[in-house]
Amino acid sequence: MTNLAPLFLLDPDVVFLNHGSYGACPRPVFQAYQDWQLRLERQPVEFLDSRRALSPRTQAVREAMGRAFGADPDDIVAQVNATQALNIVAQSLDLAPGDEILTTDHEYAALEKTWAYVCQRTGARIVPVTVPLPLMEEAQFTDTLIAAMGPKTRVLFLSHITSATAMLFPIARAVAEARARGILSVIDGAHTPGHIPLDLDALGADFYAGNCHKWLMAPKGSAFLHVRRDCQAMIRPTTISHGWEAGKHGQDPGPFGHSAFIDSLEVQGTRDPAAFLAVTAAMDFREAHGWDAIAQRCQAMAAETGARLAKLTGLPPLCAEEFRAPQMFPVRLPPFDPAQLQPLLMERYRIEIPCYQWQDHHIARFSVQGYTRQSDLDLLVTALTEIFALKG
Ligand SMILES: Cc1ncc(COP(=O)(O)O)c(C=O)c1O
The missing domain is CATH 3.40.640.10 (Type I PLP-dependent aspartate aminotransferase-like (Major domain))
Structure with missing residues (x-):
């Protein structure tokens, strides 16, 4: 299936994994x-x-x-x-x-x-x-x-x-x-x-x-x-x-x-x-591009990437898959300082992603939308593996 990134106005130099905060509007x-x-x-x-x-x-x-x-x-x-x-x-x-x-x-x-x-x-x-x-x-x-x-x-x-x-x-x-x-x-x-x-x-x-x-x-x-x-x-x-x-x-x-x-x-x-x-x-x-199929692909990519990361961190998910937002994934990570992790991901990897502490959990929440490439998610896995020295 073709990637729809060229149909969006997002900066191509940024790996944009934060659709959840403000969305992103297609060109048309x-x-x-x-x-x-x-x-x-x-x-x-x-x-x-x-x-x-x-x-x-x-x-x-x-x-x-x-x-x-x-x-x-x-x-x-x-x-x-x-x-x-x-x-x-x-x-x-x-x-x-x-x-x-x-x-x-x-x-x-x-x-x-x-x-x-x-x-x-x-x-x-x-x-x-x-x-x-x-x-x-x-x-x-x-x-x-x-x-x-x-x-x-x-x-x-x-x-x-x-x-x-x-x-x-x-x-x-x-x-x-x-x-x-x-x-x-x-x-x-x-x-x-x-x-x-x-x-x-x-x-x-x-x-x-x-x-x-x-x-x-x-x-x-x-x-x-x-x-x-x-x-x-x-x-x-x-x-x-x-x-x-x-x-x-x-x-x-x-x-x-x-x-x-x-x-x-x-x-x-x-x-x-x-x-x-x-x-x-x-x-x-959405109708012109058959968005239901695109959303399904995004959901599969989110689930697969989230599972890969959970395996690497060894941290169990917050909920069963049926209770997770289909196109957003809260990745649990070892403790981090959000004031450092977020800029580090942007400066070193050009990844835009929200990173924060919620209660006792340290979370990086990635979103998958029609413009997201598998390589974007692979880069996130690589970045988190390197930063946290994850071994799985
Ligand atoms: C659960 C939830 N409620 C409300 C809002 C506020 O949305 P808005 O800023 O569009 O009013 C957000 C924004 O991210 C949200 O995540």
């Missing part, structure tokens, strides 16, 4: 993004006029997302990133002193801060459970969460794919159990669109945020928030603009043509919608 998708920007600048008034041009265009993207992610387009709204989307949710909830937000010890640091901020303001508290490692069975995960659900639990906050540990959490039963107990589920899907199959309606989470700029390969600044219909009235935008209460004051369904939920979150002052509008170009690109 980036071109589509810039085309939207040029059209905007030609006639800004018409382009940004919701009724004349913008609303039907964002609607078309929401419809494409609905088809791709198993959701009603009216339950999806454009967002700039998962952090923003999850902030809106966290800051919308009516929490009181003593209320509990149940979560895990694998969450993304920025969102831990978001909940800490919400707790400071409301008197609620975060209850992080320790996910049993190595995670080999779904029940280890879900039963740990169920055991921690109590009368004060108001929110269940989970990553679908975790950042530091690159794990694919089996969240379905936990979400259902939360619902059965009247606990709101808030899911951080920053890594899932374009990475794993999504069926948002079947999952039934109350709030689900996803990024399109990571694995779907849309331009940076393209994300969505999905909210179950019966929870949409809870949402309070963090920015109040023309779209707020647009459907009220005798203007139903509102001057922007959508529900109060969509208008209040999409009409938020002057901003550039080009990245969101280019999401369909990313979907088209």
Whole structure:
């Protein structure tokens, strides 16, 4: 199968193994993004006029997302990133002193801060459970969460794919159990669109945020928030603009043509919608290149390289393969100083890869995407073997 590196804008002098942080946008998708920007600048008034041009265009993207992610387009709204989307949710909830937000010890640091901020303001508290490692069975995960659900639990906050540990959490039963107990589920899907199959309606989470700029390969600044219909009235935008209460004051369904939920979150002052509008170009690109087969090849390469490294280090994996993010691998290594290892890998081998300590584990997380060559992964194995004097 041909390597797709020439279709990307990445620096050919860098062995780029960190797709997970910010994604990478293919040339034709980036071109589509810039085309939207040029059209905007030609006639800004018409382009940004919701009724004349913008609303039907964002609607078309929401419809494409609905088809791709198993959701009603009216339950999806454009967002700039998962952090923003999850902030809106966290800051919308009516929490009181003593209320509990149940979560895990694998969450993304920025969102831990978001909940800490919400707790400071409301008197609620975060209850992080320790996910049993190595995670080999779904029940280890879900039963740990169920055991921690109590009368004060108001929110269940989970990553679908975790950042530091690159794990694919089996969240379905936990979400259902939360619902059965009247606990709101808030899911951080920053890594899932374009990475794993999504069926948002079947999952039934109350709030689900996803990024399109990571694995779907849309331009940076393209994300969505999905909210179950019966929870949409809870949402309070963090920015109040023309779209707020647009459907009220005798203007139903509102001057922007959508529900109060969509208008209040999409009409938020002057901003550039080009990245969101280019999401369909990313979907088209993937389809044109038969991305399912490419993703499968990437998954096989990730698994094979991860297994080679585990054999060399002798360190067992954090989880069974079914609970690992398909295209990311958290390589456990002997103790290292992240401030030294990351620059060393770049300076000596030109490898871009995140290296960090998570709890007691020292991890280098590599990503495999359509542009990754087998030789890139071989170089990573060589580099780590040399640096850590691995013998297997
Ligand atoms: C699990 C997780 N959640 C949230 C985010 C934040 O994504 P963004 O910066 O696009 O908001 C990341 C980013 O890597 C992440 O890994």
